Amino acid sequence: MYLQETLAKSPRWEAWMELIELFTGLFLLVFLQFHMLAVATIILGPAAFNRDALMLDEYYLSYIGIPLVILAIIVHGLVALRKAPWRYKEMAIFIQHSRRLAHLDTWAWFVQIITGMAVLILAAIHIWNTLSTWPIEAAKSAFRIQSGSFSNLFLLLLIAEIHAMVGLYRILVKWSWIHRQKFTKWLVYATIGFVALGFIALVVFYFLDVKGLT
């Protein structure tokens, strides 16, 4: 028995942190894919995009959703990073171990940590840009994308989708009773599908006639 460990012991919190990580992750995954579908309405035309943006505004979904998403990103980031190998020795052990083992799933954790941190930075820029020109309108989005945000947003799209889908893979591995070989393929297809959809939306924005809209 060790005094400090016994006094600090609250094992239920260790379980709850795992559940918080799980549910904030799932919430962000659903949000991201919904967000991709919503911005993809630009493919149908600026009128469809503006109607959807207005609907989110009218029903106050933006005003509830955006603070919730920001909170979820912060909580998920803090909780998920608690297990990352921050000490130099741990990091060296992890990298050497991954190289020796040459095992895709083990490297996937490294990918999760790197993409997760990249999302924190890129999503902060994206949210800031969107909020500072509130409300969301096709013309404003198109102007932003045509004046230099295209590559940033494509990077965010790619990294966020990879992070989300690898995350979903790991949720299914950790919690479900289905063998991972059965769902890996579908998750890869879904990732390609969402990235392609987002890319098409970005390209449509890039070639949208901003002057004609305003």
Next chain:
Amino acid sequence: MSRFLNFSIFRYNPATPEIPPRMQDFQLDETPNMSLFIALNRLREEQDPSLMFDFVCRAAVCGSCAMLINGRPGLACKTLTQDLPDKITLMPLPVFKLVGDLSVDTGVWFRGLNENLEAWIHTDKPFDPQGLEDRMDNPTAHAIYDAERCIECGSCIAACATANMRADFIGAAGLNRVARFLIDPRDERQPYQVFEVVGTDEGVFGCIGLMACDDICPMEIPLQQQLALVRRKMALASLKGK
């Protein structure tokens, strides 16, 4: 047509600490159906009698010959050289205490694990040596048998990033052992009673789901499902309390 195999083998003897750890090269001609067990024995008999490694059963039953074979944990007796490239690197398992060269002490680690988990049937029922055994349905018996096939070779522990970084993690072998007692109707312990040991970051919530254990287990125990079972039961216990 026989090949020449180039072995690069980790050498260190804790009894002679003045000689630092190093990789030593050996050459050996390949014979048909040669396993690493045969190769290592020939190296010891023909080239270097001081080479240390463990073997008992030679048939993937005892679990003592696990080592890193080209970086991946596996049983040397079950690994044929024909399935490996010309260059074969052999290292001892990480996480376990080194006895010397390729030999590690998995016994002390597993004994500690089993004492920590109290890996035996807990029951208040008095034992009747004359009585008939309690009946058990076939699916339950199969599920217990599946978990029970673990030979404690330590491969899953050596393959686990968490176990490599954090010495107090019970690993797939430990969680599989927990699963075995959670599904056994003879064990009267409820999930909340093992929660303090298993429902923590040293237990199932330390697992980050990298599944190297599941991929390399020489006995092919379905560790993904065993770990998920324990995780679900522990998460439920954390919400329900008792």
